[in-house]
Amino acid sequence: MSGNVEGRKRATLVVAVVIVLGAFGYLLYGGLDKNVVFFLTPQELLAKGTQVEDVPVRLGGMVAPGSVKWDADKLDLRFVLMDGVKTVEVHSKGAPPQMFRDNMGVVCEGRFRNGIFESTNLMIKHSEEYRAPKPGQTPQEMYKEMFKTLKQDASS
């Protein structure tokens, strides 16, 4: 009898380990690998040119003040996303998240087609430290700058 219990326990263990390893592998290779950079900035997107034409991609930046055109009847949203260097026009269907407004950080999932980013999913990137870079800065510098100011904030 005890052998039977042992056998069942071991079988359950094997199943459990397979499930855990499977989940682990899926997370690592299915999820993280592609998304180490979670989104591109408008400048990065435009620099990639035809490489990103009509390909699923994420675009992140700030909502350009005064650019939001919301048609409540058609649930049609148009706005301009900026990173301080370049801008991209975004088109989206459906109501945006409630915190969507001018100067807010936004990440859109969708495809870049004929100069317009067709977004299927809008996400708010909430962070007071999310700032547009000054003209001439590359996005990398912007992020470095963001971290620098953060560290200064922390030490002051």
Add this chain to the structure above:
Amino acid sequence: MGVGTVELSVAPARARRSTGMLIGLGVFLLLAATQAYSISISTPDRDMGHLQKIMYVHVPAAWNMMIAYFIVAIASLRYLWKGREKDDLLAAAAAETGALMTGLTLALGMIWGKPTWGIWWTWDARLTSTAVLFFIYVGYLILRAFVDDPDRRAQWSAAVGLLGALNVPIVYMSVRWWRTLHQVQSSPSTLDPNYTLSLRINAIAVMIVVLFFIRHRYQTMQLEAAADAMHERIALGDRGGINA
């Protein structure tokens, strides 16, 4: 290993349980008090309104899961160094509480993410690495449940426990190392002073809860190990014919 290990008797254990229950009551009253106080002094955030208050449960859960895994790492290392059963049990107790707090952190993050970000979940580096951390320790607990030999269980657990703990700094730094949807850590200068105070007292209250959990579970595991050791002695005694 089994013979001659921890000798524990029941009466003092019962007494310790009564004190444990009293401490538990106090710990939870403290948490209720810090939550009530922080909710009462926190004015609505300019972006989030009252949603900001979810910070007082989400962030303490995340910080304290890290404290729990730190204990796992230290105890696992000590076990590998000295081979004492006690260290294995302490690591296991801390891992259980750590997994609980990681699960809570993820769930609270989803509840916070939906109304602020607009989504329950996404695969950015912070969320993904936290999910990986959770699954490693769920695996750790499953491993312990299904390996019966105490020595083998302790060695494997120590290895998995350390592997999991290595992931903790990755989770913490993920928002700075990679570009994520999750914001970087706040600091007192990026928070309203009321928010800072509220966050700190809630983090301390949750820390006390977590340490209480680990201590209580650790004591229980010692009782279980003592009972197992006694059963092993009985089994050996039967085979050796002492009872005849």
Add this chain to the structure above:
Amino acid sequence: MPDNMPFIIGAFALTWVVLLGYLVHLYRARRDAERRLQQATDDLSGGIK
């Protein structure tokens, strides 16, 4: 923002359910462990007598 109240209440409620639920689990596990230890102690002394 009354729309968000369910999320806020949900977050705090979930925290309490999880923490108190684990507390109950801890106390049960402790009682069982004491019972097992008592049983083992009885068996051991009974066997030697």
